[in-house]
Amino acid sequence: MTTTVIPLGTAGALPTRDRHLPAVAVEREGASVLFDCGEGTQRRLLAAELKPSRLQAVCITHLHGDHVFGLPGLLSTLSLLDRTALLVVAGPQGVARLVGCMPGLGEGERPYPIRFVELPDAFDEAVVLEADAYRIVARPLAHRVPAVGYRFEEKPRPGHLDVERARALGVTDYRHYRAMKAGEAVTLPDGRVVPPEAVVGPPQPGGSFAYVTDTMPCDGGIALAREATLLYHEATFLHDLRELAVARGHSTAREAAEVARAAGARRLLLGHFSARYRTPDALVAEARQVFQNTEAAVELKRYDLEKVEG
């Protein structure tokens, strides 16, 4: 039940020969969720060996082309692959219209349904997707156009069942074990009732991944990153270009690190680099002065939420 974060594109608005347009995949048990869908993302899914058929949701941060122009192609490919399962597409107001006006993607033209979750211009927090094992929540960010960030949050896992202790109490049926892990008391053949807390430890907290781009440092970003196992935060510029960052609604590397520190995140991945930086080395160095556990996101590298060291 490992949850893995896979950056697919770490470029800013302009792709480079080395960096693809923005997208990050989260994979869990073969199923996946996308955050942003820059042009070319469907080929990046192939490169990451993620199955488009197992895609559950696409969460778009904002309607600038570099974050969304891969969506029409991906959705068309799902049609060609004869998908019938529901897909969730979340994003700011207008994402449904953008999809619907592309040829072949209107309602009735696709073999599968889309549930659009359009977030209003002003809101506090919204649950975008509630699955058995995780949920995705959104909060507003601070960019030049309406923008939202996301947090992928595993639900707490059942505690550890102490089989020896269970046996000592007379519980030997595996169906009883399963019920107790699910939090239920069981009644034994002799009439005794064994409550789950007698043999099951406390729930294990789940991991969490925050995706915060494009934005200036803001409360929404900090709230999404609160004690996150892994925070992906944009660092478009070095801090010497802070005026430009403000004018464009972006963050500097130092500011990304300040968000990570303020939120108590455990690990920071920087991304969305301006094309002027051939390598992200200077951006990482700047951020580490504020938040040591910082790296540049590496495209197609797999970051396991379980293995993040704080």
Next chain:
Amino acid sequence: MTTTVIPLGTAGALPTRDRHLPAVAVEREGASVLFDCGEGTQRRLLAAELKPSRLQAVCITHLHGDHVFGLPGLLSTLSLLDRTALLVVAGPQGVARLVGCMPGLGEGERPYPIRFVELPDAFDEAVVLEADAYRIVARPLAHRVPAVGYRFEEKPRPGHLDVERARALGVTDYRHYRAMKAGEAVTLPDGRVVPPEAVVGPPQPGGSFAYVTDTMPCDGGIALAREATLLYHEATFLHDLRELAVARGHSTAREAAEVARAAGARRLLLGHFSARYRTPDALVAEARQVFQNTEAAVELKRYDLEKVEG
């Protein structure tokens, strides 16, 4: 003045790990023209070391996503690069609407003008772009939706000037040479008039490139390919899947070769391969039984129109 054809994507509707979505560039003196613009084409221009700023025109065959979903991203990038020069965008009816409904690409949102050339559903031949040294013409193809093919045609080049013969006639001024190459008679200081044909040979025919996809074999495709130096023709399927090809409005490799033979083209490049074919070897072998000078288009390889051997 070499004209070079550079396939950027040879996939059919579904990209593969090895093949990108449809696009072919034609480069001449640093300027370029695109035929189709599948998702990811802007990064393919980078890979081919073509400058987006020198792009003159984008000619779209039809409005299926695999041929056009790279257009919004490319046009947005031209905005980010502060383009001010006119761009020609040609395609079937609807291409202007597709561009205009994408965020940031409406009239007044771009720093550069676009001249849309929308081709009607029924027409014979249309000139899409008339430049000094070449023209691009369009003709209708036969697909499931309105589709057009294109021909990039160099204009005849001035004939060879015989400098020795010119000197013997008393013509020694280089400005006179230039005028005579441009077809003008010159008057010498002694009053004699020398007509250009006295020293300049016949015009050299220009090269031509035909781009014919997506289509079943059809008259429009044959007309575009008439004595073409280089023909790029789709070969989505092997001929054993001809029924499927007809149902989908595509050509088989054998049919592509039959078009090349009927048109008297000099060289055939196959492309738009179905994802079911891991390599194009079988498609090429099938086509060569009908038209020997056939190859599979190789992405990023440069095909010089001058060096094509018939």
